[in-house]
Amino acid sequence: MEGEPKQEPNEVPFVGDLVNSVVSELETHKKSSKLSEIEDNPNKIIRTESFYGLNKRFKDKIEIIELVRIAKKLYGELEAKYDIPVPADFLIGKDKKGEEVVYSVVDKIDGKNLNDVESSDEVVTQVQDLYASIARYFLNKSKEEGSYLVDINGPSQYVYGKKPGEQTNKIYLIDTDFYILNSDAGIYLVVEWLTRHMAGVETHFNIKLEKARKNIEKLVDQPLSENISDSEKEKVNKSIVGIRKFLNEESLDSLSGPAIPPF
Numbered sequence: 202m203e204g205e206p207k208q209e210p211n212e213v214p215f216v217g218d219l220v221n222s223v224v225s226e227l228e229t230h231k232k233s234s235k236l237s238e239i240e241d242n243p244n245k246i247i248r249t250e251s252f253y254g255l256n257k258r259f260k261d262k263i264e265i266i267e268l269v270r271i272a273k274k275l276y277g278e279l280e281a282k283y284d285i286p287v288p289a290d291f292l293i294g295k296d297k298k299g300e301e302v303v304y305s306v307v308d309k310i311d312g313k314n315l316n317d318v319e320s321s322d323e324v325v326t327q328v329q330d331l332y333a334s335i336a337r338y339f340l341n342k343s344k345e346e347g348s349y350l351v352d353i354n355g356p357s358q359y360v361y362g363k364k365p366g367e368q369t370n371k372i373y374l375i376d377t378d379f380y381i382l383n384s385d386a387g388i389y390l391v392v393e394w395l396t397r398h399m400a401g402v403e404t405h406f407n408i409k410l411e412k413a414r415k416n417i418e419k420l421v422d423q424p425l426s427e428n429i430s431d432s433e434k435e436k437v438n439k440s441i442v443g444i445r446k447f448l449n450e451e452s453l454d455s456l457s458g459p460a461i462p463p464f
Contacts, residue, residue, distance in 0.1 A: 244309050244365055248378070252301040255379060259464045269293060269303055272379050275350050279374065283334040285353075288364065289377040305377050312362015312370060316355075320406045324361060327372050331359070332399055333412035339392050340420045346428075349388065351461050352380035354395040356402055380461050385426040386433040387462040389440040392420060394460050396447035418448055 237247045252265050259268065269291050279285040288308035296302050318324055335353060342349040352358070358376035363369065382391070396417065399410050421441050429437060436458065446453055 246307045246309050246375075248305040248307070249296060250303050250305070250379065251296075252303070255303065258379070262464060265301075265303065266293065268379060268381070271348050271381060272350075272377075275348065275381065276374075276377060279338070279350070279353070283338050285331065285334055286371060286373045287377060288373055288375070291377075303379070307375050307377060308364050308373075310360040310362040310364060310373050310375060312360045312373075314357050315359040315361050315372060316357050316401070316405060318361045320408075323370075325406055325408055327361070328402060328406055329408070329410060329412060331372050332402065332410045333416065335395065336392075336410075336413040336416035336420075339388060339395065340416045343385070343388050343420050343423070343426070348381050348383040350380070351382045351387075351391050352376070352378055354391070354398045356398065356405075382462055382464060384462065385428045386430075386437050389421075389437045389444070390458045390462055392417060393440040393443045393456065393458075396444050397453065397456065400447060400453065414448060417444060421445060421448075 237249065239245055239247070255265055255268065263271075273291050276287045276289060280287050288310070290306045292304045292306065294302060294304060312318075315328070338353075339349070353374060358374060359372050360375050361370055361372050363371070382388070399413060403409055421444050425434065425437065440458070443454060443456065
């Protein structure tokens with residue numbers, strides 16, 4: 202997924218008609234998502250997001266071409282540095298109505314959502330590695346300046362299976378929406394939500410995500426960034442309390458903040 206986002210501003214950038222996808226809700230947890238397939242190539246799933254909707258989500262603070270460039274870079278980084286397969290690419294174009302849109306093109310995976318997969322030694326090993334990588338991702342991002350992906354924590358965003366022609370199953374991130382943040386403070390709320398997902402995963406597979414827990418512990422033990430304002434520290438410290446409750450296996454309080462903090 203290296204390079205600039207492909208842009209075809211004057212036409213639908215696909216050969217063949219787009220038809221409604223037959224992908225079930227098992228493969229996407231967002232019921233409002235608009236999913237399509239290329240009529241002559243059912244091995245690809247296409248999610249369409251309008252410029253209007255993205256501008257509204259990001260409050261017109263970032264140009265869409267720049268947003269797609271950043272997303273392309275960040276999802277590519279997940280594969281290259283964190284061994285999280287993301288079988289996706291992004292294109293900018295127009296839909297049949299002539300409206301500017303971003304297309305996320307994802308390989309169709311023959312498998313099940315991770316939260317529907319039964320436990321086995323192979324699955325457990327991959328789940329342990331996946332959440333260790335996600336936690337390491339946020340640990341590293343907490344030390345760096347710049348943008349990071351927010352919505353990569355939930356097991357329903359991953360499919361355990363294989364692409365056509367593959368022989369072995371692995372875990373793929375197939376939910377590649379544009380939820381990006383560049384806030385030093387916001388990452389703590391994101392990680393608090395990560396711990397809630399981890400609690401569910403640990404229960405489902407009857408395991409403890411030890412490597413992930415150690416990475417999260419390193420994150421909350423480090424000094425806060427100087428970029429976090431005094432007004433933000435109260436919220437950050439509240440998230441840290443919730444994270445530590447998970448690490449200490451205490452009862453978890455309800456979360457007051459959004460799962461995806463605003464840009």
